[in-house]
Amino acid sequence: MNHSVTRPQLFFLIVKTQIGIGLLSLPSKIQSSAKGDAWISVLMAGAAIQLLLIVYSQLLRKFPNQTLSDITIRLFGVYIGKAVNFIYYVLFVLIAGYAITLYVRLVHIWMLPMTPGWVLLLLIIGTGIYLALENLRVIARFFVLTSVLFGLLILISTLNFTNELQVANILPVGESGFAHMVQGSEKTVFAMFGFEVILYFAAQVQNNGKSLIRVFSFANGFVTLFYAYFVFLCLIGFSPKVLERVNEPVLYMFKGLTYQLFDRLDLIFLAIWIIPMTATIVSYLCLAGKSLTANQSSYRKLIWFSGVLVYLLGLYLSSMESIDLFRKWVEYGYLAMIAALPFLLWLASFLLKNKKKVGSA
Amino acid sequence: MKSTFRRTPLAPQAGSFPIALEAGSIERKIDQVNAYMSHTEDLMIRRIETNDQSYALLYLEGLVDKDFMQAAIIQPLQESIELAPGQVVSSASIAKSSDVVRIGRALLEGYCVAVTENDSEAVMMSAGKKEGRSVEEPRSEQIIKGSHEGFNECLSTNIYLLRKRIKSPKFKLGYYTLGSVTNTKVAIIYMDDLADPKIVEECLKRISSIQLDYLYSAGNIDEWLEEHPFSPFPQTIQSERPDRVVSYLMEGKIAIAVDGSPNVLVLPITFFSFYQSPDDYNSRWIIGSFYRIIRLVSFILATCLPAFYIAIVSYHSEVLPIGILYSVKVSLTYVPLPPILEALLMQTILELLKEAAIRLPSPIAQTIGIVGGLVIGTAVVEAQLVSHTMIVVIGLTAIASFATPLNEFGTSLRILGFPMMLAAALFGFFGISIMLMAIFIHLCKIETLGVPYFTPFGPFKGKENAKDMYLRLPRWMDDKEPQSGKSNPLKPLFSGRWKRS
Structure with missing residues (x-):
């Protein structure tokens, strides 16, 4: 059976994976370093990712129809290649576990303070596995379907314009200086993780012989603007001092809105936001499966196994007092694996090309 | 593709072994057929003696049209001289066979079978009767405008x-x-x-x-x-x-x-077929599209409304502003049941009423409607077993689920409402989100005969199918030419399709 996906589907696969829990607390995180220029930091992060995406597309063009795990095996040989893929697998599971911990924590704080964490974890992982077990085409269908909700979220967010907004908060533009902005964009990149799905999913795109860079760029552009828009809203909606203290400013922003029929729009927003957050988990489970196997039946087994691993990891991390150290290690390790290593692979592919033609086999 | 249809009623059927009709006397043949048909008493035998031939006509009494048989089979046979039955009989379908199994099948199809003394093959002549309801409007799928014909049992x-x-x-x-x-x-x-x-x-x-x-x-x-x-x-x-x-x-x-x-x-x-009705096409496109949207809204209402209500009153009452919250909470004050039980109780009562009224003759069904709907509904609220708001919510849900053009689908929706309510009672909005996600994942997953169930949303086909799925846009906007499926270059533009000259 043909399990390929179309280009628009790839677009939504990327976007849905990237947009997730990171955005909710992003504005206050960047604001602590970049101040009023936080929105510029987001754009800079988008530009940095764009550079990386160019490397990705060059790499993928050299190896059409191959996922990252195929490429590592080709370039490093079977043993080292498999070891590298295993590192990827571990990282995907760790990232999924980290994301799910934040997710459960968020639901705990905002929605269900009394429900035990393990039940929430079970529900999320259960839904995640239910979808991740299927082939990529089905996952893409669901992602495309639920992308309608982004429109709804943007619609809800426009309600904030009725609030008192202080455009002066972001002025003067560029006040905080370049170094601070770079610091801010570093944090943004972590919140934008998810573009690396390209390395695994692009291989399944219909006639991917043509360059996919346009799809990548559109996805990146969309995510960057989406993030910048929400960061911007928060910057002009909160005074700088408040913004530093609030944990999830994007949600908090909606708390102030009140209407005749409805209060607490933040809860509605969060109820919708649950879907992109779960989608992120699904993507990482799927990546974890794909990083080690290409065969559908072993993929299914691996998804079950990784699901259990993520569940246990989530349980463990939820019980920890602070996961800052864990976060730091995972984030930088992950960044190295998805930015530095593909770059090296790309360079290595040049060396290989001198010896034998790569794309021929 | 080659034709795969083989089993016409008179063709030999795979799996059953032929029993040859023995040559010899008519009586012997009749006995053989009679034995095969378990000596049933409605197997009629009519003997015809002509100058040179004697026939026995066998048929099943209830299945053949006697007037037709009289005029088209018996009379010509009696009057024929030296002609085979196949040449004189004016039946629509005639076949010959010496296989008792096939003869039996023909009898069951309403054929009249003639056996003769010296021919080992029997002649089977169609003389079937057609009886049944006339073509009426189907009760379960009534429409306002358009054809009022319905299928019947024939x-x-x-x-x-x-x-x-x-x-x-x-x-x-x-x-x-x-x-x-x-x-x-x-x-x-x-x-x-x-x-x-x-x-x-x-x-x-x-x-x-x-x-x-x-x-x-x-x-x-x-x-x-x-x-x-x-x-x-x-x-x-x-x-x-x-x-x-x-x-x-x-x-x-x-x-x-x-x-x-x-x-x-x-x-x-596909999923969206259940939301189409012939009515949409018989009225103008604006009306058709409007009702499509209403029906799609009914899908969300029928599955989520009680769950939403339960989640709000039991977890997130802060979602309601103080004015509404007050009136909802007041009606809940003296209700002893938790919202989930309230909802389950009312849903069950509703299903009971529906099930009880559905098979009764309509005058009694009306009584049930009055007793059930009005008396029980009012009394249950006055006795403070169930809150006012819950009655409104359940009533709306029921109406929404009946709004689907096909009854079967509406029932599935109400059944889906139960796990939804449970999830809402246990986990509030989070439960609803997870449950909805599970439902939509399921919809994206299933395929029927290789066609994704949730087309065109699942695999997004964009404009191609959307025109007739969640909306009912005008027929002429379909940019496919009907027969060839090619794009029509002379497609009239949206504005000024017919211009006044």
Whole structure:
């Protein structure tokens, strides 16, 4: 059976994976370093990712129809290649576990303070596995379907314009200086993780012989603007001092809105936001499966196994007092694996090309 | 694709061994047929003696048209001189066989069988009677405007109703005989040029694999064909409306008609087909689209409304502003039951009322409606067993679920409402989100005969299908040419289709 996906589907696969829990607390995180220029930091992060995406597309063009795990095996040989893929697998599971911990924590704080964490974890992982077990085409269908909700979220967010907004908060533009902005964009990149799905999913795109860079760029552009828009809203909606203290400013922003029929729009927003957050988990489970196997039946087994691993990891991390150290290690390790290593692979592919033609086999 | 239909009623059937008719006296032959038909007493034998021949006509009393037999078979045979029955009889279908099994089958089809002294082959002449309801409007799928014809229990009438609407040589029909005891005739109908050959092949393969003794109705076949028996969503449409089935046939779908059942099965079907009604096409497109949207809203209402209410009153009452919250909470103050039990109770009462009223003659059903709806509804609130708001919520949910054009689908929706309510009672909005996600993942997952169930949303086909799915845009906006499927360069533009000169 043909399990390929179309280009628009790839677009939504990327976007849905990237947009997730990171955005909710992003504005206050960047604001602590970049101040009023936080929105510029987001754009800079988008530009940095764009550079990386160019490397990705060059790499993928050299190896059409191959996922990252195929490429590592080709370039490093079977043993080292498999070891590298295993590192990827571990990282995907760790990232999924980290994301799910934040997710459960968020639901705990905002929605269900009394429900035990393990039940929430079970529900999320259960839904995640239910979808991740299927082939990529089905996952893409669901992602495309639920992308309608982004429109709804943007619609809800426009309600904030009725609030008192202080455009002066972001002025003067560029006040905080370049170094601070770079610091801010570093944090943004972590919140934008998810573009690396390209390395695994692009291989399944219909006639991917043509360059996919346009799809990548559109996805990146969309995510960057989406993030910048929400960061911007928060910057002009909160005074700088408040913004530093609030944990999830994007949600908090909606708390102030009140209407005749409805209060607490933040809860509605969060109820919708649950879907992109779960989608992120699904993507990482799927990546974890794909990083080690290409065969559908072993993929299914691996998804079950990784699901259990993520569940246990989530349980463990939820019980920890602070996961800052864990976060730091995972984030930088992950960044190295998805930015530095593909770059090296790309360079290595040049060396290989001198010896034998790569794309021929 | 080669023709896969082989089993016409008079052809030898695979699996049954032929029993040769013995040559010799007429009595011997009659005995043999009689024994094969278990000496049933409605097997009539009429002897005809002419100058040179003696015949015995065998037929099953209830199945043949006696007037026709008298005029077209008995009379010519009596008057014939030295001619074989095949030459004088004016029956529509005549065949010869010396196989008792085939003769038996012919008798059961309403044929009249003539055996003679010296010929070992019997002549089978069609003389079947057609009796049944006249063509009426189906009760379960009434519409306001448009055709009021409905299928009935006679297969040939049903095929007539379809053929009358599609006068095309591409209208292809194949007969199958299902049920090893009942030998029910089943017709598989599709447009040869429009239906996807792969889907047709798969469907025929599944139908020929059906092994059962007794075929009740079209619903039986549905159970054998569907791929996801544990899914709450129906994967075929059973319709009693010829116009509906015709529109599906023209979309390249397959219709299965079963003799004795007024429901015609259509497959492969998608989610949005359940929200289309012939009414949409018989009125103007704005009205059609409006009602489509209303029906799609009803899907969300029927599955989520009680859950939403439960989540709000038990977890997130802060969502309501103080004014509304006050009136809701006041009505809840003296209610002893938790909201989930309240909702379950009311839903159960509602289903009970519906189930009780559905089979009663309409005057009694009305009484039940009054007693159930008004008396119980008012009393339950006055006794403070259930809150006012809950009655409103459940009432709305029920109405929303009845708004689907096909009753079967509405029931699935109400059933889906139960796990939804449970999730809401346990986890509030989070539960609703997770549950909705699970439902939509399920919808994206299932496929019927290789066609994704949630087309065009699942695999997003954009403009191609959207025109007739969640909206009902004008027919002329369809930029495909009807026959060739090519784009029409002379397509009239949106504005000024017909200009006043």
